[in-house]
Amino acid sequence: MRRLVLFLTLWLAPAASAAPLAGGECVILLHGLWRTELSMLAVAWRLEDAGYTVANITYPSLTHPIEELAEMAVGEGLAECHGQSLQRIHFVTHSLGGILLRQYLAEHEIAGLERAVMLGPPNQGSQLAEYLYSLDILQPLQPVPVGQLGTGENSVPLQLGPVEFEVGVIAGNISRRPPLPGFPDEASDGTVSVEETRVAGMVDFIEMGATHTLIMWNTGVLDQVVHFLQNGQFDHRPMAPAPQPRRGPRRY
Template identity: 55%
Template sequence: MMRNLLLPVALCGALVTGVVWAQPSTEREQACVVLLHGLFRSAAAMKPLEWYLENEGYATVNESYRSFSTPIEELSEEVVGDGLRVCHSMGFERVHFVAHSMGGILVRQYASMHALPQETRVVMLGPPNQGSQVAEYWSEFDLFGLLETRVLEQLGTGSDSLSRRLGPVTFQLGVIAGNLRNRTLLPGFPDRPSDGTVSVAETVVPGMLDFLEMPVLHTFMIWDTSVMAQAVNFLRSGAFEREGPAGPQRETEAGN
């Protein structure tokens, strides 16, 4: 029942960006995809993307974790490691990742300590790869103990930024950045091209194979079917699709 209710919500994303279709697969994919949500979210937020990937032939492991109370180093060992173990226990040698926001930093941290399988491909959606101005701003507020400022500092742009210390990636990575900026008048939020939370420039990282800007918002990009389709395109080919039934996709240099 819940699946039937959420799928129309995800499909509405196509009305915002224009439909982009994943390249068709002739047989069931022999790969497992680990899904990692972002800060203050849960596995439930990734359900539409999980169902989309399963419909495209992938096995999925949709991880959930307490993103606001545990340091990233500890989370990455627990969550990324568990995703790999579960996929391998199901008999899959090829394991990929699709990660939203903070989830991408978990993958980078894990990969800095452990070599990912050679064929692994990773798609990051709105990741704060250069740290986040928003996270840095809110790390200065305790908010009655509701936020774990240590995690926000690790995702920020200051001296405690783990995102900025991790260095170039050594795995196959595609990054999708949203540029449908809004909320620019609120304190701490980006005043340059962004998805409303993470700026386009903050998503890039040396070593990535491909990069694509799309007119989506940070919170809702994981429910946008065009984003889902582009994620599948990268998982299958190691590149995003520049043209599809909806016409050419916009590709720009980060920050332009």
């Protein structure tokens, strides 16, 4: 009888929740062009599991210039964090989101800013964006920021200075696109080349086997995001090979 009571007590008791690993820290997520906050859900879930408070922001990436988008998106994220009295601020960005963060910091200081991870950012401008913007027939259909993301005189990324806080960049190096005009010829994630992601002042850099479209859903990338936010650097240890399935003796 006592065993039954003990069993029921343990079974019915609420499970103890794990202590937060990052109490008081807020991570602002900024998606890329053509996306919404839904594209960053896997990042949000992984960070929440690690104990962070997450502000996953949606902004109208197609209809406003980069300068306006930076004020909207970063400003909203900071308001959400500060509204919860969270003063330690991190960012995780995808593609255009990283340029918005750099643009915002060119005009403002962010109190409590600590670390940021940029996924596939066109920090050196984008060869693909420059090519698309050069096609007159497509210009009426293009999102407003495309003309600012290239490598020419209108390039916002090339007008921004070095980053002056702890930034880690993750570049994807898997391209599933056919060799078409305008797309990167060198190692790339299919949209942004590996070299285009680099930025002066970054404290760490790593290439991962991921595409531009799905880099934020890659479990290895998510592990690296958390590792950088916690340690200020990526985990560069070689990955252990996957275990091989055990096979029984052959039968003839």
